[in-house]
Each structure stands twice: as structure tokens, then as C-alpha cells.
Amino acid sequence: xxxxxxxxxxxxxxxxxxxxxxxxxxxxxxxxxxxxxxxxxxxxxxxxxxxxxxxxxxxxxxxxxxxxxxxxxxxxxxxxxxxxxxxxxxxxxxxxxxxxxxxxxxxxxxxxxxxxxxxxxxxxxxxxxxxxxxxxxxxxxxxxxxxxxxxxxxxxxxxxxxxxxxxxxxxxxxxxxxxxxxxxxxxxxxxxxxxxxxxxxxxxxxxxxxxxxxxxxxxxxxxxxxxxxxxxxxxxxxxxxxxxxxxxxxxxxxxxxxxxxxxxxxxxxxxxxxxxxxxxxxxxxxxxxxxxxxxxxxxxxxxxxxxxxxxxxxxxxxxxxxxxxxxxxxxxxxxxxxxxxxxxxxxxxxxxxxxxxxxxxxxxxxxxxxxxxxxxxxxxxxxxxxxxxxxxxxxxxxxxxxxxxxxxxxxxxxxxxxxxxxxxxxxxxxxxxxxxxxxxxxxxxxxxxxxxxxxxxxxxxxxxxxxxxxxxxxxxxxxxxxxxxxxxxxxxxxxxxxxxxxxxxxxxxxxxxxxxxxxxxxxxxxxxxxxxxxxxxxxxxxxxxxxxxxxxxxxxxxxxxxxxxxxxxxxxxxxxxxxxxxxxxxxxxxxxxxxxxxxxxxxxxxxxxxxxxxxxx
Numbered sequence: 001x002x003x004x005x006x007x008x009x010x011x012x013x014x015x016x017x018x019x020x021x022x023x024x025x026x027x028x029x030x031x032x033x034x035x036x037x038x039x040x041x042x043x044x045x046x047x048x049x050x051x052x053x054x055x056x057x058x059x060x061x062x063x064x065x066x067x068x069x070x071x072x073x074x075x076x077x078x079x080x081x082x083x084x085x086x087x088x089x090x091x092x093x094x095x096x097x098x099x100x101x102x103x104x105x106x107x108x109x110x111x112x113x114x115x116x117x118x119x120x121x122x123x124x125x126x127x128x129x130x131x132x133x134x135x136x137x138x139x140x141x142x143x144x145x146x147x148x149x150x151x152x153x154x155x156x157x158x159x160x161x162x163x164x165x166x167x168x169x170x171x172x173x174x175x176x177x178x179x180x181x182x183x184x185x186x187x188x189x190x191x192x193x194x195x196x197x198x199x200x201x202x203x204x205x206x207x208x209x210x211x212x213x214x215x216x217x218x219x220x221x222x223x224x225x226x227x228x229x230x231x232x233x234x235x236x237x238x239x240x241x242x243x244x245x246x247x248x249x250x251x252x253x254x255x256x257x258x259x260x261x262x263x264x265x266x267x268x269x270x271x272x273x274x275x276x277x278x279x280x281x282x283x284x285x286x287x288x289x290x291x292x293x294x295x296x297x298x299x300x301x302x303x304x305x306x307x308x309x310x311x312x313x314x315x316x317x318x319x320x321x322x323x324x325x326x327x328x329x330x331x332x333x334x335x336x337x338x339x340x341x342x343x344x345x346x347x348x349x350x351x352x353x354x355x356x357x358x359x360x361x362x363x364x365x366x367x368x369x370x371x372x373x374x375x376x377x378x379x380x381x382x383x384x385x386x387x388x389x390x391x392x393x394x395x396x397x398x399x400x401x402x403x404x405x406x407x408x409x410x411x412x413x414x415x416x417x418x419x420x421x422x423x424x425x426x427x428x429x430x431x432x433x434x435x436x437x438x439x440x441x442x443x444x445x446x447x448x449x450x451x452x453x454x455x456x457x458x459x460x461x462x463x464x465x466x467x468x469x470x471x472x473x474x475x476x477x478x479x480x481x482x483x484x485x486x487x488x489x490x491x492x493x494x495x496x497x498x499x500x501x502x503x504x505x506x507x508x509x510x511x512x513x514x515x516x517x518x519x520x521x522x523x524x525x526x527x528x529x530x531x532x533x534x535x536x537x538x539x540x541x542x543x544x545x546x547x548x549x550x551x552x553x554x555x556x557x558x559x560x561x562x563x564x565x566x567x568x569x570x571x572x573x574x575x576x577x578x579x580x581x582x583x584x585x586x587x588x589x590x591x592x593x594x595x596x597x598x599x600x601x602x603x604x605x606x607x608x609x610x611x612x613x614x615x616x617x
Contacts, residue, residue: 038225059115070106076090120141120142122139204236255299262292322372329364495574502578508604
């Protein structure tokens, strides 16, 4: 018999085994340590760089061209901007910046760099109008007219708050990824897959931050290192999430070819900046990004359908849910960004409150889903409460659809209310308009949620299984004076049928304290007894479900306990295998199994006491 199939605590602990010189694992350990050090250094450099760059502004509202003689001539000056207020005119020639003469033939980029400086500080420029003598004026550096920064300033939201908030979100995302990686190191198994998972999560989490991506555009050596790091981080995440998650095994040979192509492309990016997606046309970049996501989804769907075990299917569901959240958040973020760009071109369009909402959607829609992706992957790899995924998917679909619907209602009503107020009153406070508009989504929340919940339940309703009838049946069996073995058989058959299990076994305590099998759906796969560690036994005695190791082939150990003051504790254990339909155990099922364990334990205790008394007499 294969004794290691059912006994969850008989497997050899890696902590007690002698150390092995595994070259691959040693290399991954060194690589992991190096990645953590490089990540720390880059983040320490990237955050101040991001802070300074975001605080940098130039002379806005003007356009300059270099004529044939090499002079820099103003071709456009927007009225109302600091440049216009300083007296700069169209056709003026720029002759000096901060007292330094403009060299003949200087490029527009060089001029922009010279006039740039800390936002809301002044730069002195010397200009010449026609044949008049040159004059020197001070021009205030400000954000672009109509930009989010300029609009939020009218709400009392300063430039420092905007930059600090973005840095805070960067740090939050990175902390989440580092925390998940640390938990995997501390609680996960010491395998090459876990080492690579940690590397992929750390590099991907740092690469997703705005600070590091901005540093990657710098032409300095640190900027080059950041660009290499970002490219490597995305390649590592593509490899791990698409083709190695969750068990580290390649499913198809085509997957290896695709991964090889991505890594070749990554290496090219190290030495050729033009190959980096950040330097491409925006539409091409989005197309490549979408194609890579589709490839990852396709690989995981193939794994799910062809080779995944029931546990791995639950892990893949976590991945699909997390990636769908990332895609949805990214789409919302990009839509908000496009609208913000349109707003900057039309300064009179949209209110500051609208700009605030769009800015929040743009930042949070990009960052929050990335953080949730790390959490979902960490939960799945640690195999903790995987069976809740169907419930999570159900509620995610409900609240995602609800949020999208309410957002559409809010946007439509906001436009209507704003138009109505302007036509009837003439003008009103933007906050009053938003307050009136908010009443509509609030009133629709519960009715709309109910309708969406029914619609989603029709397609994907979380499975709920109760054991009330089985508990009543066991009580009747006891009253019928059936032996304990018959109760074990009734319990095992009923649970196996109700949950559609691949295997089930019931164990009872022998006189010497050993747990011996009473009934099983496949006796050839059972060891002669069930060995429990002190920790597992303590969990079961407390009435908690225990999760055996994956190699045992089991899903749960259900305690059959009695709360009798004369003999409290375990009177048996029910060992459950995976479900045939590949679905997991939801939280209501777990709660039902706990109740069943207590009720069955009482029935079995009565039957065992009756049999003991009969033997004595």
C-alpha cells in the first residue's frame, strides 16, 4: 500500500533532511538576494528623481521655432499665461536665459531644459522685439493651463499633495509585493519555482511603479539600469504567470518558444533603447501589451482544461480573476488619461471636481489592481482558502458590474444636472452639483445590486451545500441502535454523494489510541492507520478543519468531535478527497462540515459507548 497517500504528517520534512548542494537553487538564492539589493538601490534613487522631475516645470503657453539663422523665435504666446503677463510677444527673439546667451542653432529640447526648473519659481529670459533693445523679464514656471494640476489647485489641492500621493501609491504597491514575496519565502516550500516566483513578483512590483518607469527614461547610467530592470521584470512576470504558474511545469512546447522570444526581445532592450515599448507609438505599445495578456490567458486556459488538478484549477481561477482586475483597471486608467489630455487641450471644459475624479481613477485604476494581483498570486501559491474563489469571483463580478453601472449613471446624471442648473440658475457650486448627482447612484444602489446579483447567480452561483438532513439521519440511526461502523458507512457515503468526492474515508480510534480506517471508497489507497502530528491533532480537537499536504491527495480532514463533559475530544476523522467536478469547497461548505463533524461525533460517541457497554454485559 502507498502509505504516504493519506497520512499528511508522514512525509519527510525538508527542515530535517540533510542539506543538498543544489546548484540551481543556490544560483536562484544568489539571484534573489541580488535582485532585492538592486531593487532597494533603484527605489531609493527613483523616488527622489520622480519627486524632482514632477516638480519641474518650464515656460508654458508658448511655442518656439529655430529659424534659418539659428535664432529662437516665439511663434505663439497664449493670453493669460505667465509668459504673456511678463510681456513676451509673438515674433520676439529669445537671446538669453538666466543671463546666459542662447547659442546659435540650439535645439528646442536644449532650450526647454534651460528654462525648466522648480515649479512656481521664476526664470529670467531676455527677448528682443524687432530692432528694439533687448529686455529682460521674469516668467513664473507653472503647470500647463487646463492640466489636472492647475484645475486641482482651485480646489485647494496643492502640487506637493499630488506628487506625494503618487509616491505613496508607488510605495504601497511595492510594499505589497515585497510582503507577499517575504511570506512566500517564510511559509512556502523551498523549491526553485518558489524562488523564481519571488524574483518575478519583486521585479514586477517595482517595475509597475511610476517612479521606476520614469527613471527608466533617464539617459544616465542609473536610468539604463532602471530600463534593464523594468524590461527584465515584465519578462519574468510573463514567464512565471503565463507558463510556470502554479506548478512550475511547462504545458506546451510552443510556450517555451514564446518565452524565448520575449527574453530575446528583453535582452535587445538592454542595449537598444528603440526596442523598449516606452519609446514606441502609444497604439503599438497598447497592442503589444494586449497580445501578451492574451497569450498568458490562453496558456493558463490550456493548462486548466488539459492537465490541471482540482487544486491547480482553483489557483488558475485566482490568477484569471486577478488579471481580469488588472486589465479592467488599466482600461479605466487609460480612459481617464485620455479624457485628461482632452481636458488640457480644452481649458474651459469640465470642472475641477471632474478633474479630481478622473485623476483618482487614473492613479488608483493603475496601481490598486497591480497590488491585488500580488495578493491573489500569494494566496494561491500558499493554498490558503482556495475554495473561496468561486464566491470571490461571484462577488467581484457583481460589484464590478455595479460599480461600472453606477459610474455611467453618475456621469450621465452629472452632465444633465450641470446643464439644468446652468440653464435655470445660471451658475452653481460644483460641490452642490456633485451632491445632487450623488443622490441618484445612492438611491439605485440596492435595487441595481439585487438585479445584477440575480443575473450573475444565473450564470455563476456559488455552490452551497448543507448537511441538516444528514445530521438528522445520523440521530435516527443512533436511535435505531445501529453499530458505530454502520454510522461511519452512512456518514461517508452521504458526504461523498452530496459533495461528489473522488474519495472519502472514515477513521475511528482504536483502544490503543491509533486512528484506523472504518470505511473507504478505495481501500487500496489507504494506509493501515492515520498518523497525525501534534499540531494537526490540536486543530482537529478544537473542531477546525485540517488541510493535509498536497501529495496526500486529500482536500480536508474533518474532525468528528464530541462535546461531552465526560469524554471531550476526537472520536474519529473523516478524510475527504477532491471533488470530481473540479470545484472547490466554499466557506458555507466548510462551516457545514464543522457542524456535521460535531453532530456526527455525538452520534458516534453514543454508539461507541453503547457497544462498549454491550461488550461488558
